[in-house]
Amino acid sequence: MFTLRQVTLTSITKRAFSSSAVSQAAKVAVLGAAGGIGQPLSLLLKKNNLISHLSLYDIVNTPGVAADLSHINTKAKVTGYVPDNDGLKHAITGADVVVIPAGVPRKPGMTRDDLFLTNAGIVRDLATAVAQYAPKAHLAIISNPVNSTVPIFTEALKKHNVYDPRRVFGVTTLDIVRASRFVSELKDTDPAEAKITVVGGHSGVTIVPLLSQCPFSFAEEELKALTYRIQFGGDEVVKAKAGTGSATLSMAYAAARFTDSLLRAVVNGEEGIIEPTFVKSDLYASDGIEFFASNVELGPDGVKKIHPVGKVSDYEQELINAALPELKKNIEKGIKFAKEN
Ligand code: NAD
Ligand code: LMR
Numbered sequence: 001m002f003t004l005r006q007v008t009l010t011s012i013t014k015r016a017f018s019s020s021a022v023s024q025a026a027k028v029a030v031l032g033a034a035g036g037i038g039q040p041l042s043l044l045l046k047k048n049n050l051i052s053h054l055s056l057y058d059i060v061n062t063p064g065v066a067a068d069l070s071h072i073n074t075k076a077k078v079t080g081y082v083p084d085n086d087g088l089k090h091a092i093t094g095a096d097v098v099v100i101p102a103g104v105p106r107k108p109g110m111t112r113d114d115l116f117l118t119n120a121g122i123v124r125d126l127a128t129a130v131a132q133y134a135p136k137a138h139l140a141i142i143s144n145p146v147n148s149t150v151p152i153f154t155e156a157l158k159k160h161n162v163y164d165p166r167r168v169f170g171v172t173t174l175d176i177v178r179a180s181r182f183v184s185e186l187k188d189t190d191p192a193e194a195k196i197t198v199v200g201g202h203s204g205v206t207i208v209p210l211l212s213q214c215p216f217s218f219a220e221e222e223l224k225a226l227t228y229r230i231q232f233g234g235d236e237v238v239k240a241k242a243g244t245g246s247a248t249l250s251m252a253y254a255a256a257r258f259t260d261s262l263l264r265a266v267v268n269g270e271e272g273i274i275e276p277t278f279v280k281s282d283l284y285a286s287d288g289i290e291f292f293a294s295n296v297e298l299g300p301d302g303v304k305k306i307h308p309v310g311k312v313s314d315y316e317q318e319l320i321n322a323a324l325p326e327l328k329k330n331i332e333k334g335i336k337f338a339k340e341n
Pocket of ligand 2: 112238246
């Protein structure tokens with residue numbers, strides 16, 4: 001019979017090592033694993049050979065998701081936890097990476113900031129548990145509003161004296177995934193070849209695509225329409241899903257890509273891995289902006305090098321100028337909440 005706290009479903013009980021001399025497989029925990037993002041993300045992670053233990057936590061339904069995934073013939077052991085019997089503690093203890101898609105999604109007419117009221121508390125509680133039971137884990141935060149949830153996570157870790165800015169990442173990969181897809185649609189190219197830089201944050205005007213840095217050229221109207229589509233791509237999905245949620249499948253794809261990059265750098269010791277992500281950053285510190293998304297080189301300790309934004313066009317500078325005040329407001333809101341709660 002299952003115990004609800006832990007459903008251990010394969011026989012791999014110790015850390016597995018891959019055939020590569022430097023590679024060591026990892027424990028990855030997904031918090032919010034039974035949700036719209038959590039389930040497809042967990043499926044994609046089950047296929048990742050760098051993962052020896054996939055640990056799933058949600059407030060409901062995780063044993064079923066874990067049982068289902070555990071039948072897939074890839075190497076990761078899958079365990080599922082709910083809050084009973086210290087489930088969260090067991091889910092994250094010893095995790096190398098914790099990926100967090102827990103929280104409510106948008107409905108049509110809402111901004112990501114409208115989710116703050118509900119998601120801030122969820123994220124704060126999960127961060128407190130991470131600080132206690134997985135203080136060395138690398139943290140990939142998906143829950144919206146990312147511009148505020150990353151500062152909330154940071155403050156909670158600081159309260160417990162376990163904050164290392166190199167290990168806290170806001171996941172903005174979906175903006176880049178969308179940008180390269182949208183550009184490839186326009187230019188009729190392979191999306192894998194359309195590498196687009198997107199900086200700033202993860203909501204509306206704080207999402208700043210730097211299309212002048214990509215190898216394609218755009219007419220002015222085309223550029224404006226494309227920029228708007230990248231900034232508000234999330235709204236397209238929210239509208240199409242008509243009240244049943246926001247992007248889940250493309251987000252799972254994006255988060256699986258980010259987690260894989262992190263594991264390749266942190267666990268496998270690969271060099272030169274660059275992903276865009278929202279991290280503690282000095283790039284706009286003089287404007288009072290503590291966190292900023294840009295291309296970041298990942299290394300064994302997490303953030304290795306934050307790449308500068310680079311040369312931008314006048315139009316992109318205007319976009320950055322519009323993004324900064326909104327970003328500052330979002331970040332300050334998260335910090336204030338975490339300090340007061
Ligand atoms: P969902 O409602 O389908 O799933 C969320 C899951 O979180 C649910 O299973 C729920 O039970 C769980 N949950 C709630 N409180 C929890 C807690 N305290 N501990 C653990 N689990 C908890 O929502 P979704 O579509 O998966 O979206 C999740 C979040 O991701 C939303 O906030 C959404 O806005 C955000 N999101 C971010 C991006 C991004 O690019 N960063 C993209 C898409 C969605
Ligand atoms: C997205 O970009 O799709 C997510 O942030 C979800 C949303 O609310 O749009």
